[in-house]
Amino acid sequence: MAERLRLALIAHDQKKDDLVAFATAHAGFLATCELVATGTTGGRILDACPALAVTRLKSGPLGGDQQIGALIAEGRIDVLLFFVDPLTPLPHDVDVKALMRLATVYDIPMALNRATAEIVLSAADTLRRTGATASAENG
Numbered sequence: 001m002a003e004r005l006r007l008a009l010i011a012h013d014q015k016k017d018d019l020v021a022f023a024t025a026h027a028g029f030l031a032t033c034e035l036v037a038t039g040t041t042g043g044r045i046l047d048a049c050p051a052l053a054v055t056r057l058k059s060g061p062l063g064g065d066q067q068i069g070a071l072i073a074e075g076r077i078d079v080l081l082f083f084v085d086p087l088t089p090l091p092h093d094v095d096v097k098a099l100m101r102l103a104t105v106y107d108i109p110m111a112l113n114r115a116t117a118e119i120v121l122s123a124a125d126t127l128r129r130t131g132a133t134a135s136a137e138n139g
């Protein structure tokens with residue numbers, strides 16, 4: 001079990017403002033976590049919260065969702081916050097579905113909107129401390 005909660009952060013374009021607002025509101029807690037994000041999402045979070053350490057992967061349409069899926073499969077992500085836009089067609093929809101599938105396979109808490117993210121984050125630290133989140137043993 002990782003010492004710090006390992007959070008993956010992703011938002012589709014129409015939801016990036018929501019995720020930035022969420023990250024700003026919870027910047028204090030997020031500063032205690034290991035943060036990884038898809039490229040553009042990570043850049044937006046860093047613009048708003050420059051004190052946070054965010055590892056930026058590729059942009060979603062260029063493989064970022066798949067990279068985060070791989071981290072989940074390796075037991076290196078505890079929580080996925082993925083603010084999805086269900087109203088806009090996406091060229092990489094198969095990647096989005098694959099990521100959600102892996103988060104489900106590995107029983108990762110996955111918030112697809114801000115309301116759920118608020119609940120997940122408030123519970124995440126407790127989950128981490130009790131060892132109830134996915135870990136490398138899942139692999």
Ligand SMILES: O=C(CO)COP(=O)(O)O
Nearest residue numbers: 038039040041059060061
């Ligand atoms: O497309 C995404 C998730 O499917 C997000 O990618 P970006 O953060 O690079 O915009």
